[in-house]
Amino acid sequence: MASSSQPRPVAVVIGASRGIGRQVAIDLASEGYRVVVAAKSTSDASKVSPFPPDPNSSESTINTVQREIQEAGKESLAIEVDTRSPESIERLFQKTYDAYKRLDVLIYNSGAIWWAPVDRTPLKRFQLLQSVNMEGLYSAVQTSLPLFEKNGWNGRIIVVSPPIYSRFFKGKTAYAVGKVGMSVLTKGLAVDWKRQGKNNMAITSIWPATAIISAATPDSRLLPDLRKPTIFSDAILEILKSPAQSVSGSLVLDEDFLRERGMQDFSKYSVVPGSSPQRIMPASFPTLAVAEEDDEGLPASSVGEITQRDSRI
Template identity: 60%
Template sequence: METKKVALVVGASRGIGRQIAIDLARNGYAVVVAAKTTSDASTTNPFPPDPNSPESTINTVEREIREAGGTATAVPVDTRDFESVQPLVGRTVEIYKRLDVVVYNSGAIWWASVEDTPMKRFQLMQRVNPEGLYGTIQASLPHLKRSLRGSGRIIVVSPPIYSRFFRGKTAYAMGKVGMSVLTKGLAMDFERQGVADKMAITSIWPAVAIESGATRAMLLKNPDEAKDLRRSTIFSDAILAMLRCPAAKINGRLELDEDFLRTPEGGNVVDFQKYALVPSSASGASGDKWEPPRRIMPKVLPDLSVAEQDDEGKRMNSAAAGKERAKI
C-alpha cells in the first residue's frame, strides 16, 4: 500500500487554514496542523466549534480530521521564532518519515497608513509574514527535496504584485508582497537547479473576500456584508488543483483562487455560485438574478518580466564566495 503524502499546514487553527487542512486530509494526505493556538479538544463543547472563532484550535482541527477518518497531528509553532519552526519540521518528519507539501497560511494583519502603524505592529507583521515563511521554507527544503521522487510542493498565501495593493496598508503590503517575491525567487532557484519539473512553489490569494476569522468581526457588525463573501472551500479547492498540476506548469505563479480554477490546470470551473456564503444569493431563491460577490482583486494584473529578463550580467553567489574565503 502506498504511503500517504504528508502536508504541513502552518496557520491551520481556524478559517481558511483549517479548511485547507481538512480538505487535504479528505483527499488522502496525512496532515500536520500547526499554529500557536492550542486547547484541550477532548473537552470542547459543542464540537466542532465555530471554525472562525477562537475556540477553533490546532487540537480541535486534529480531532475533526481524525473523527472523519483522516490522519492528522497537531504541533504548536510560533512562526516568529526559527527555533520553534525547526522543531516543527523535525517533528513532522519524525512522525511521518517524509514531507511532501508545505502550505504557509500564517499571517498578521494591520491595515493602516504608515503614520498609524506602530513599530511593534510593523515588526510583528514582518516576523510572522515574510520571516516566518522564509524560516519554514529553509527548514523544509531538504525534506521536500527528498520527498517521493523529489516532487515537493510549497503553497504560499500571498498576493499578486501590483501597486493598488499598497494603498492604505503599506506595512502589511511590504510583508505580503515580500512573500510573493520569495515565491518568484525560489521558483527561479528551482529552475537554475534543474528541479522545476519536480519541485514547485506557488502563491495563491482570494479574488473575492472569504469568510474567515479576519472577516468574522466585520460580519458581527455588518451582517449584510455576507453577500460579498465566499466560503473557504474555494481556496482549498484551488490549492488541491495546484497540487495535482505538473510542477513545471505551476512553479512561480502568483494566482487568484477563482481565476486559477477557471483555467484548464484548475479544472475549467464555471460554477462559482456554490462558493457564495449566503445561500439565497447563491441559489437566486429570492427571484432576483444572481449577482456574484464583489471582486476585491483586479481582473488583469501586470506582467513583472522585462525585456532584459535573461540578461543577468555576471552572476554573484555570496554563499560560494563565503566558502572560498573559509578555505583561505
C-alpha cells in the first residue's frame, strides 16, 4: 500500500460482482486500494433490500459491491464489462485511467465453467469458454500494458487459473484448454518481463486448494467441505506484498501459499465452524521445467535472426 505522501494504488478486479471476486475487491479496498469493480451484472444498488445482499446470489452486482466498499468509507468505481468483447475491455481500462490516472493491480477472476467430455461439449460452448477465459484474459492483459507502462512498469497481475497437471484435464477438456492456457500465459509473460528487465512487474496464477463457497456450490450438504472466500483474498493480498520476482510466473494454491508464509491455523476459513474441509487439489505438482530450459528449441542461427528482427521492430 502507498504511503500518505503517495497516490493510493488502483486495482481493477474483473469478475467482482459476487463470490470470490467480491471478497477480493472488498479486502483490497480495506487495504487502501482504490478498487474498480468490473463485471457484467449491474443493478440499482440503492433499491436492494436487505443490504448487503447474499454475496453468492444474483442480487450481488458490481453496484452493490461498490456500495459496500463506499459505505465502509473506502473508494470504489463500478464499471460494466463484457470480457467476450475487446471493445468493452478497452472501455473499462480507459474509464479506469480517466478516473484515476494509474493502474497498479489487475485481477482477472472472470470465468465460464463447463465440465463435460469432449463429445458432450458443442463447438459453441467451447468457443464461449475460450472467449471468456483465455481470450478475455489475453485481451485484458494486452489492454492493461500501456497503463502499467505509464506507471513505470510497476504493477501486478493476478490470474485465477490452476497449476498445470494431468488430472485437471480429465472429464472437462474444453474447460481445461482455456484455464490451463491462462496459466501458460502467466508462465510466458513472466519470462517476457524478466528478459525485458521489467523486474517490478509480476504475474501470478492462484487456485483454491479446497472448494470455496459460491453460487457454483449451492448444495447445503457440501457446506462442511467448503471454505470462505476470505482465504483466497488473504492469499492474493500476501502475493501483492511479496517481492515481484519471488512470485512472478508462479502457479500457486491459496492454502499452500499462505502456509509457506507462516500460516498454520486455517480453521477461521471453514464455512461450518469446527469442520475440516477436504482438499480437492494434489499435494504436489510437476515443475514443468526441462534440462534444456534455456534452449529456445531452434538452431542458434535462427535464434540470432529472430533476435535481430525483433530488435528492429
